[in-house]
Amino acid sequence: MSEEKKSEVARKLELLKLRFKDKATTDIGLLQSAVGRFRAGEVCASDIASVYHSLHRLAGSAGTFGYTALGEEARSLEMMVKPLIGSDDGPSDSALAPEQVRDVINPAFASRIANLDSLLSLEQDSVRPQSAASPLRVGGSPDESVVLIVDPDQDLARDLMCGLEFHGFLANVFPSMDSALANGLAGVSALIVRDELVIRERATFNAMADMPPVICVGAEDSFLGRYALAERGIDGFVCEPVDIPVLADYMARLISDHNEGHSSRVMIVDDDPELLEHYGLVLENGGMDVRRVNDPAQILTVLSEFRPDIVLMDVQMGQFSGPSLARMLRFDPEWLGLPIIFLSSEEDREFQVEALSQGGDDFLAKPVSDAFLLRAVSVHCYRARQLDKLASRDSLTGLLKHSLAKSEIQKEHARCMRLNQTSVVAMLDLDHFKQVNDRYGHRTGDIVIKGLANLLRHRLRTSDVIGRYGGEEFVVVLPDCPVEDAHRVLQSVCDHMAGIVFSGGDREFSVTLSVGLASLGDYPTSDDALEAADQALYRRKQGGRNGVTVSGDESTSVGTVS
Known part of the structure; x- marks a missing residue:
């Protein structure tokens, strides 16, 4: 801030x-x-x-x-x-x-x-802004993950840098911690640090503000070594020789968790305007998106518009009871899993338990300090998103599941037809993937699938929709995107995918990607557009794989033959 x-x-x-x-x-x-x-x-x-x-x-x-x-x-x-x-x-x-x-x-x-x-x-x-503890940083641009690699061995660091760039990371190499931190950490998504530097320089990351995830690389792996790194606030460890696709997937998940912790959406319901504004300022100062509701009668309207991660609600607001409001919200299946945290100066534990039995999830006793409020809300929001992921996200890749991806395609098609916008849907499929599983095993195949998922996250915009359609097949929706731009971006994804080197036992290999795309607005239904993209993908496969084919373009000369 x-x-x-x-x-x-x-x-x-x-x-x-x-x-x-x-x-x-x-x-x-x-x-x-x-x-x-x-x-x-x-x-x-x-x-x-x-x-x-x-x-x-x-x-x-x-x-x-x-x-x-x-x-x-x-x-x-x-x-x-x-x-x-x-x-x-x-x-x-x-x-x-x-x-x-x-x-x-x-x-x-x-x-x-x-x-x-x-x-x-x-x-x-x-009361000061810093009483809310160290504000949670929003981080760098979600479309670009900047990584700092700190290692005295510059040759090893540059090899790692080149490997990560194929996965969509923008890496910078530094010989020491001082040189890496000289310009601050604004916009940095992660640090990769040689473990010897952390131990030798007695570096501690626990109390450092605005600290992105830190992963150590080391030549030896031991319990005591890992524990010593954990004591210093390190978030992860990988042992050499580094499997870059595995590291990229590991780092992408840490960055995703870190960034999501700063994008919490919180709705506060309280009839005390001063407390309502104070809580809102504290949470906004911590990087959260906050919606304030002073009139409980507006709660359903705001919920539908704002769709918060959690709700903070006073227990008693004039004629309205917080527990009764919570029970009312649970009438709608859509809000059954919405965490509701009660705020009250009531210290009677029996009263608190009774209030929770009406539909609440936790109880924060007033007065609550700014630091504790921010920390408690952060934890609840994180847990809420983790549970939502279990229901809506593919467990292997973290991308949208098949049914939800189709739902997003339908929504975007309706928007295109209503506003006369140009958006693109694309079907993607890994080439000869069955051979990868047969030769190197399904565990290696999973690494390849996760490699493509992470590449798509980094190469596409945060507004784009990415889903795992099934097996090695993916679907992408690019809103407000001309077909020509979609073709260029997805061809870049194909080129980067072909440059990633995977390890299968003692052998190395690469995997190519085929893409078919169609303009959503050119078809009467989203299913028709999806079918057109699938047919374009089929022609891409027939025409040599490893590239992009647009629906309606019979030429399949784009890309190289695998």
Whole structure:
């Protein structure tokens, strides 16, 4: 985050604190007036409920804005009043016993209420943007993975660089950590470091901000060696001789997990505007995409538009109960798996468990520190995406499964027809793949399939749709892309695929790729367009493989004969 952005966040947080202080001053004044009426013998059920809810709000929000002592005192007073409430609807005038009220609202209680003003002047925890821990970086361009290779042996490093470039990585070689880190890590997707450098220089990556995944390369593999690297914050280890396709797949998965951790989508539902804005700023400062909902009645509309990874929801919002809202959301099968995290100052564990039984997944007790909020939300978002992947992604490649890929093709075809856009669908198939499995085994065949999947991720745009259609066959949708551009890009994919060297036992081999593509808007249905791309792929196979054929173009001279 830029210094200008940090300054803007700090300014907004300071304004929120001032708004909270003004609001708390008003609440404390109302509390003192109500207690005065109680002491004068004017006992009213609505006043009792108002006092309870005012104390509940202060207990839940004061600590968030830096007034820890005020929050703790409000919590203690709230617990004293709670027995007078009785039910969720509050007490009735007929149910209130004057002697019971006098036992609670006694002179000591009144004195503590009068003292709340002084606690509002004590600011224990200053609210600053950095209190949200080290902001999670968004990383470099998702279309280009920049890798730094740090190794004193420059010849080995350059060999590794050349091998990784065929997989779509842009690699740079450095002889030492100092030289690699001299210009910072902005835009860097991963580091590959010689293990000896990490051990010898006592490098520690655990506490370094904006650190991308770090993988060590070493000549020896041992338990103690791996443990020593893990202690220093290393994310992975590969032993020499390096199998570059395996390393590329390993690194792609680490980069994907790292980048996804910074693209979390969070919806916050809270009727307290200051808390809502504060939580939103903290999470946005951590690199997350946040949608704020102040009116619970808007929750279904925002869910459909925003489609968050998780929902943070207050337990009680005026007439609306968080657990009841959670149960309502579960009416729709689409939201059955959506993680809902309750926020509340309620510390009663039985109450929390009961709230979770209504449809929640976790409970964060207010006040929650900025650092803890950011970390807890990050973990929940990561787990939510992992579970979503299990349902929607192919386990071997991480690409969309067949059915979801077809659904995306249908959506893009409908968009093309509605907006008169030009988009392309392409079918891809590895050439002579059965021979790879027969000669080198299915495990090596899986490495080849993953190699193509990673190459497609790096060579195509993040807006493009990539799916595994079945076996060694893939499908790609390129939105807003002329056929000529699609042909050029996919021919580049073919060229790079042919340059990758795979290892099968003691032998090395390469695999080529055939592609057939069709313009989505030229066909009445998405299935027709997909069939046209498949027929173009068939002609590519008949015409020599290793290249691209466009539907309607009978020439198959593009590419080389395998």
